Amino acid sequence: MREERAQVVVVEGLEVEFRPGLGRRSKRILDGVSFSVREGEIFGFVGPNGAGKTTTLKVLMGLLRASAGAARILGHDVGETAFRRHVGFLPENPYFHDYLSARETLDFYARLSGVPVSERPERIERLLDWVGLRHAADARLRTFSKGMQQRVGIAQALVHEPKVIFLDEPMSGLDPLGRVEVRDLILRLRAEGRTVLMNTHILSDVETLCDRVAIIAEGRIRYQGSVEDFSAAGERASDILVAGLSVACGAELEEVCAAELRGLGERVELRVAEKHVGDALSRLLAAGAEVISVTPHRASLESIFLSAVEQEVQ
Amino acid sequence: MRTLDQIWAIAQNTLREAVRNKVLFGLLFFALLMIVSGVIVSSLSYVENARILQDVGLAAIRLFGVAMAIFLGIEVISREVERRTVFSVLAKPISRGAFLIGKFLGLTLTIWLQVALMGLAFAAVSLLAGAPLGAVHAAFLLMVAAELALVVAIATLFSSFTTPLLAAFFTTGLWLVGGLSRELRDIGAASDSAWVEGSTWWLHRLLPDLQSFDIAIEAAHGLPVEASQLLWALAYGTGYVALLLFIAVAVFQRRQFR
Numbered sequence A: 001m002r003e004e005r006a007q008v009v010v011v012e013g014l015e016v017e018f019r020p021g022l023g024r025r026s027k028r029i030l031d032g033v034s035f036s037v038r039e040g041e042i043f044g045f046v047g048p049n050g051a052g053k054t055t056t057l058k059v060l061m062g063l064l065r066a067s068a069g070a071a072r073i074l075g076h077d078v079g080e081t082a083f084r085r086h087v088g089f090l091p092e093n094p095y096f097h098d099y100l101s102a103r104e105t106l107d108f109y110a111r112l113s114g115v116p117v118s119e120r121p122e123r124i125e126r127l128l129d130w131v132g133l134r135h136a137a138d139a140r141l142r143t144f145s146k147g148m149q150q151r152v153g154i155a156q157a158l159v160h161e162p163k164v165i166f167l168d169e170p171m172s173g174l175d176p177l178g179r180v181e182v183r184d185l186i187l188r189l190r191a192e193g194r195t196v197l198m199n200t201h202i203l204s205d206v207e208t209l210c211d212r213v214a215i216i217a218e219g220r221i222r223y224q225g226s227v228e229d230f231s232a233a234g235e236r237a238s239d240i241l242v243a244g245l246s247v248a249c250g251a252e253l254e255e256v257c258a259a260e261l262r263g264l265g266e267r268v269e270l271r272v273a274e275k276h277v278g279d280a281l282s283r284l285l286a287a288g289a290e291v292i293s294v295t296p297h298r299a300s301l302e303s304i305f306l307s308a309v310e311q312e313v314q
Numbered sequence B: 001m002r003t004l005d006q007i008w009a010i011a012q013n014t015l016r017e018a019v020r021n022k023v024l025f026g027l028l029f030f031a032l033l034m035i036v037s038g039v040i041v042s043s044l045s046y047v048e049n050a051r052i053l054q055d056v057g058l059a060a061i062r063l064f065g066v067a068m069a070i071f072l073g074i075e076v077i078s079r080e081v082e083r084r085t086v087f088s089v090l091a092k093p094i095s096r097g098a099f100l101i102g103k104f105l106g107l108t109l110t111i112w113l114q115v116a117l118m119g120l121a122f123a124a125v126s127l128l129a130g131a132p133l134g135a136v137h138a139a140f141l142l143m144v145a146a147e148l149a150l151v152v153a154i155a156t157l158f159s160s161f162t163t164p165l166l167a168a169f170f171t172t173g174l175w176l177v178g179g180l181s182r183e184l185r186d187i188g189a190a191s192d193s194a195w196v197e198g199s200t201w202w203l204h205r206l207l208p209d210l211q212s213f214d215i216a217i218e219a220a221h222g223l224p225v226e227a228s229q230l231l232w233a234l235a236y237g238t239g240y241v242a243l244l245l246f247i248a249v250a251v252f253q254r255r256q257f258r
């Protein structure tokens, strides 16, 4: 089913170079970046600081030209203009004209996006509600905190009801409540059938929000796909929680089953590779230990992330 | 239709930003002070006091106008890039050309508004001092407005690709040279060398010929100005502005926003 969905964003072999100064060696910021985003999904573009996420988004927004490769959104080359009425963009740490109020800012962007005058007021009121800025709608942005600017940025990206939305670090500057609100908002966008690509380095957001991810480090894509697929590729293991484990039995399990022991007071947690789980359990029962639980260990996104980032080109 | 509305939206927003600029406010204040102080200067002199008053006033309008056009043209456009407000604007379905032309339009309207304010002050002071006020003064303001639009276009061109400091340097330089372009041609014409004569003639043609807009002497003496001269100057100014904006847009379209 999923595989049949249209590809809304297609990026192929992007390269971006930056020359720090005349005569200095140029630095490759993007090195053959390729990935694609399917219709209706929340796609996480994940990587550590300086990996090239913002640069990739700038290429997609037509702000920066790649020296090689191609990028298409909804079938259009990113250098075109008109199709952008279907595209929303929240820049990283956004800044807006600070002499305008939130309402005026949204009206300005709606007008640039070609939203008819008759539809603007209603849509702007709805968005102000969505991003929780109704109370500050008429205050000048000069007086806004970073989190409030971020909310204006999100509203501005949605004001023309785009089909595809690009968010660069959407949670930055937000307090915990704000994060939850924005998370809900992003889920709501997906429920409406829109496609979302979000840049982030916050893994818990990826885990709770994203359908698929691409992991980028040092300008190269290290992994693309769903989180589950990735963890399946690694070695599976289970965590066995036991009570009343004798020292001898523990040593035996470490020796025979390559178990990793972690003490939790009275209780001990054993991490055992999938192939040794049966053997370990029978030895535990034979030694009279009480098995409290056996949980399949799912590689956390964090460990996926770390191994993807560290996985250097040999 | 859509593009025109986008250009107008940018222009209105630019006007809104520009009129609240503090430096612009300062320049306007000193310009008005100079226009008004002409009354004091003229009261000290016993001959032709009305002429001195108007000389000072007209010179103030033009020079402060140029300062405003250069400062504002560079400040407002480069700030848009520096503060990264362009990122969210250009991600909308608006072309870079429409954005830059909207900026130019908003800035030009702002500057024209200042010219109108200074012109009003000039007229009020002239009436108070009993100095003659005629169509030639209106023509002078029109010519200043045309020249300033050209200066804003030069500032737009340079800020479309370079740093504010360099843009200010180049714009001021081009304005100064543009005021001397006829002298340059005349010196060249007097030369024995055909090469010098030819190249100075070309320079005169290529550089903005700002003396086309100079009717300060006529205005000061209340001399008549031919309508054809004014029309020619306006046509020349319009054409030159169009050329500058064309180049500015071409350059801006290639700009990389890192």
Ligand SMILES: Nc1ncnc2c1ncn2[C@@H]1O[C@H](COP(=O)(O)OP(=O)(O)O)[C@@H](O)[C@H]1O
Pocket: A018, A029, A047, A048, A049, A050, A051, A052, A053, A054, A055, A056, B258
């Ligand atoms: N304006 C710039 N000038 C020079 N180098 C830059 C600039 N912006 C980004 N870079 C470099 O490009 C690389 C990628 O940056 P960026 O795309 O912002 O990373 P991310 O968004 O993943 O944190 C970094 O190594 C950074 O040093």
Ligand SMILES: [Mg+2]
Pocket: A050, A053, A054, A055, A092
């Ligand atoms: Mg970034």
